[in-house]
Amino acid sequence: MVINMMKIDIEIEDDLGxxxxxxxxxxxxxxxxFKQIRxxxxxxxLGKYSGEGQSGGRxxxxxxxxVEEEFIEKYGKAKYISEMDKLxxx
Numbered sequence: 001m002v003i004n005m006m007k008i009d010i011e012i013e014d015d016l017g018x019x020x021x022x023x024x025x026x027x028x029x030x031x032x033x034f035k036q037i038r039x040x041x042x043x044x045x046l047g048k049y050s051g052e053g054q055s056g057g058r059x060x061x062x063x064x065x066x067v068e069e070e071f072i073e074k075y076g077k078a079k080y081i082s083e084m085d086k087l088x089x090x
Contacts, residue, residue, distance in 0.1 A: 006025060
């Protein structure tokens with residue numbers, strides 16, 4: 001089984017106070033985020049969301065941690081690591 005897309009049951013609030021629930025993320029969204037944080041970017045993205053600067057970076061990193069925890073909970077740590085390793089090698 002290949003991990004692909006998963007609906008994550010989290011609240012995401014933007015700068016304007018708009019809130020989204022049950023957001024869809026892919027494992028590729030998460031791997032792209034981890035590739036970005038290898039350097040010191042001023043803008044980080046996770047799927048369609050982005051955070052700019054220090055506070056935006058903390059915000060988007062918090063979402064990424066929640067997404068990662070959901071993938072691990074659903075698929076197990078070993079499967080998550082295996083699939084993430086494949087994506088990170090690209």
